[in-house]
Amino acid sequence: MGSTWGNKLKISIFGESHGVGIGAVLDGLPPGIEIDLERIQHELNRRAAKGNPLATPRKEGDKVEILSGVFNGKTTGAPLTGLIRNENTRSGDYSKTRDLMRPGHADFTSNIKYKGFQDYRGGGHFSGRLTAPLVFAGAVAKEVLRVIRPEIIIGSRIVSIGGISDISFPHWKDYKGLSEHFKNPAFPLVNPDLEESMKAEIIAAMKDLDSIGGVIEGFVIGLEPGIGNPFFESIESRLASLLFSVPGVKGVTFGAGFDLSEKRGSQTNDPMVINNGKVETLTNNNGGINGGISNGMPMVFQIAMKPTPSIEKQQQTINLDKMENASIKIAGRHDPCIVIRAFPVVEAVTAICLTDFLI
Numbered sequence: 001m002g003s004t005w006g007n008k009l010k011i012s013i014f015g016e017s018h019g020v021g022i023g024a025v026l027d028g029l030p031p032g033i034e035i036d037l038e039r040i041q042h043e044l045n046r047r048a049a050k051g052n053p054l055a056t057p058r059k060e061g062d063k064v065e066i067l068s069g070v071f072n073g074k075t076t077g078a079p080l081t082g083l084i085r086n087e088n089t090r091s092g093d094y095s096k097t098r099d100l101m102r103p104g105h106a107d108f109t110s111n112i113k114y115k116g117f118q119d120y121r122g123g124g125h126f127s128g129r130l131t132a133p134l135v136f137a138g139a140v141a142k143e144v145l146r147v148i149r150p151e152i153i154i155g156s157r158i159v160s161i162g163g164i165s166d167i168s169f170p171h172w173k174d175y176k177g178l179s180e181h182f183k184n185p186a187f188p189l190v191n192p193d194l195e196e197s198m199k200a201e202i203i204a205a206m207k208d209l210d211s212i213g214g215v216i217e218g219f220v221i222g223l224e225p226g227i228g229n230p231f232f233e234s235i236e237s238r239l240a241s242l243l244f245s246v247p248g249v250k251g252v253t254f255g256a257g258f259d260l261s262e263k264r265g266s267q268t269n270d271p272m273v274i275n276n277g278k279v280e281t282l283t284n285n286n287g288g289i290n291g292g293i294s295n296g297m298p299m300v301f302q303i304a305m306k307p308t309p310s311i312e313k314q315q316q317t318i319n320l321d322k323m324e325n326a327s328i329k330i331a332g333r334h335d336p337c338i339v340i341r342a343f344p345v346v347e348a349v350t351a352i353c354l355t356d357f358l359i
């Protein structure tokens with residue numbers, strides 16, 4: 001399996017949704033970085049969305065155990081290993097349907113790839129449960145960035161849920177201090193008046209035994225120009241590879257994204273100026289990146305999250321063991337909308353990518 005990523009900072013994630021535990025190993029961390037376990041646990045708690053009625057009923061403690069790589073509260077330079085034990089599994093939910101390939105899941109493809117030996121319970125290694133180790137690794141990366149690049153701020157917000165969209169920004173300076181102005185950090189919107197209508201969309205999907213998707217925007221403030229290496233090591237290609245590794249992500253764009261294709265170059269180029277001795281652009285259509293290299297403006301990108309494939313509606317599928325058509329209603333505990341738990345995951349993989357470039 002391709003569960004390892006990185007050049008200077010290599011991360012590996014391990015475990016299955018209903019196995020003993022899940023976790024991550026980070027190799028290449030500089031020694032002497034202070035590790036604040038409370039901050040790391042805070043990031044894991046954000047992903048767990050504890051107490052949120054719109055999140056999965058499966059509640060895990062997600063308490064991380066540091067097994068190696070930290071001594072007296074600081075990194076040693078050796079591989080850092082974090083373990084999160086699974087405590088609230090209901091594997092019996094999957095035993096009756098192991099031969100029924102869940103539509104939208106990796107059941108069929110993983111069965112073919114691994115010849116039926118994969119752990120099918122809850123999606124096994126393909127489950128969104130594996131985003132917890134990603135968040136742990138990203139939280140450690142944030143600790144590194146806090147030391148080596150304290151000016152960098154990584155944030156995210158909701159762009160849309162279903163057919164309801166938040167406002168867009170006319171100027172890149174609007175991103176400065178944005179994270180501090182969200183009325184509800186657990187539901188980050190520029191226009192907080194949209195929160196109830198977006199939640200109503202999620203509840204309506206739940207009542208219809210269905211799910212709903214949305215779009216998240218990530219942003220990085222304070223990233224200096226000159227980061228990234230074309231062609232195959234560009235900051236876009238490296239970050240996109242991590243974003244696409246997050247279960248449920250089906251689209252990634254940077255800056256104005258696909259909207260650029262409908263305009264002329266004179267409308268989409270970002271005019272440059274000198275302001276107080278620094279180079280700035282008047283607009284940020286390219287999302288702070290030119291030629292795969294950061295230009296010093298906020299790095300802005302969008303992630304399209306598909307609706308959760310686990311739904312209680314009856315769906316057409318196949319019985320792979322009997323090689324015949326079948327139907328399935330997926331039981332278990334599932335998120336009606338992945339978006340509301342994905343912010344710390346998006347920020348985590350962004351921190352991992354930047355740390356790999358900057359250490």
